[in-house]
Amino acid sequence: MMTVVSCITNEHNLLLVLIAALICLFGSAVTLRLLHRGASASGGQRLGWMFLAAVAGGGGVWTTHFVAMLAYEPPAPVSFDPAMTVMSLVIAMVGLLISFSVSALGVTPVFALAGGALVGLSYSAMHYAGMFAYHVVGLIEWQFGYVVISILLPVLCSAISVALTSQRQLPMRHFCWSVALLVVGIVGLHFTAMAAYRVTPLAGSSPEIDPAAILALALAIAIVALIIVGTGLASYLIDTNVRTDSQEKLRHMAAHDALTGLPNRPNFTSHLSRLVQEAGGHDRKFAVIGVDLNRFKEINDTLGHSAGDEALRIISRRMAQCLQDDEFVARLGGDEFAAVTKCASRSEVSAFSNRLAEIFNRPIR
Structure with missing residues (x-):
């Protein structure tokens, strides 16, 4: 050595x-x-x-x-x-x-x-x-x-x-x-x-x-x-x-809807499970709002499925843009959506619902 x-x-x-x-x-x-x-x-x-x-x-x-x-x-x-x-x-x-x-x-x-x-x-x-x-x-x-x-x-x-x-x-x-x-x-x-x-x-x-x-x-x-x-x-x-x-x-494709880019049903279920655990352990509240598009089938029947897909994309984009902190929206399938928000009172849930409803009152070109 x-x-x-x-x-x-x-x-x-x-x-x-x-x-x-x-x-x-x-x-x-x-x-x-x-x-x-x-x-x-x-x-x-x-x-x-x-x-x-x-x-x-x-x-x-x-x-x-x-x-x-x-x-x-x-x-x-x-x-x-x-x-x-x-x-x-x-x-x-x-x-x-x-x-x-x-x-x-x-x-x-x-x-x-x-x-x-x-x-x-x-x-x-x-x-x-x-x-x-x-x-x-x-x-x-x-x-x-x-x-x-x-x-x-x-x-x-x-x-x-x-x-x-x-x-x-x-x-x-x-x-x-x-x-x-x-x-x-x-x-x-x-x-x-x-x-x-x-x-x-x-x-x-x-x-x-x-x-x-x-x-x-x-x-x-x-x-x-x-x-x-x-x-x-x-x-x-x-x-x-x-x-x-x-x-x-x-990972993004597995957790999001291919047409709209919103979180999909499994992602929504996972998110909801986490909120349930948090609410149970810390005495917190949240609200789930179901959204179903009335007369959506008429768009597909009269203007074609491509027009229906475009309508879904526009609505999804508007909902995603209107979200604030602790709010979540997902496409469950077809014309069904679900929105989730953490809240402390019914008035907060009503305000969130009205904000979503305003989206569907606006025209879609």
């Missing part, structure tokens, strides 16, 4: 380490949110969410690794193999897509644990592929014990994290634990592996590092990663808003 801590504090640029950690935290949170959304979907939608989670997760962990590599300050000149560097990104994304798909195969926790373990292996494969792209002019030595620990740590943390996230209900407490475990796995993988990586510079070689250039490159990579991860987050937020709006519309 002390070797890992010493590696971080003595051999890394701590500002870039902090940037890498923040990217890791943000990327992990977005990835797990997308994964949980995919676990509750089905068919093509599930595959789409898993793909977004893999892209966001792969981009986030690759950027964490790359920025942390730029933070490493070896005692010898370094360079990067572009092809292998890009390959490590592909390994991360493809590996996560396969891993997330495995975690969503069944309803038992075994699949989630297996998929989570594959997530950890994907992270490890990405990291060591990136290390192959990291060329140092010097003698390289690996400490095998730290290599094993660096692989086992993300496997264990990711397995638990994905298992928690794959639950149908995800309380905020469990989500926070999942994010924390995933971050610990990723950060632990990188810095434990770096503790296993020992460089002995060749005679006459000296590092040629421009700190400003390294910082600029790291920030550029971080911005690109945030765009990738942010795209996944935006998709999640848009979907959440659309689902919320759809649920609100469905």
Whole structure:
């Protein structure tokens, strides 16, 4: 443990380490949110969410690794193999897509644990592929014990994290634990592996590092990663808003009359039940007024049902507009309505009735 801590504090640029950690935290949170959304979907939608989670997760962990590599300050000149560097990104994304798909195969926790373990292996494969792209002019030595620990740590943390996230209900407490475990796995993988990586510079070689250039490159990579991860987050937020709006519309449709927009009979019954409970417990009064339109059938018979529907809409709109506080009106069906008001005396009920009656005395064009 002390070797890992010493590696971080003595051999890394701590500002870039902090940037890498923040990217890791943000990327992990977005990835797990997308994964949980995919676990509750089905068919093509599930595959789409898993793909977004893999892209966001792969981009986030690759950027964490790359920025942390730029933070490493070896005692010898370094360079990067572009092809292998890009390959490590592909390994991360493809590996996560396969891993997330495995975690969503069944309803038992075994699949989630297996998929989570594959997530950890994907992270490890990405990291060591990136290390192959990291060329140092010097003698390289690996400490095998730290290599094993660096692989086992993300496997264990990711397995638990994905298992928690794959639950149908995800309380905020469990989500926070999942994010924390995933971050610990990723950060632990990188810095434990770096503790296993020992460089002995060749005679006459000296590092040629421009700190400003390294910082600029790291920030550029971080911005690109945030765009990738942010795209996944935006998709999640848009979907959440659309689902919320759809649920609100469905709830409104279930409680309101489709023709007039007034509360329907079930809504009226529910409202009346609440008033009965309030009146019984607090000695309060309310009045219910039934409204039935006389000769309404003549409108349908002489002018057609479309004219009758328009008449109902106009009357309903007028009644809704005349309501005051603690007043309620609903369409029970056909040409039958019901109005409810809280009251303290008969005079208040009469005033409410007269206000409603005035609506039916006005002409309807």
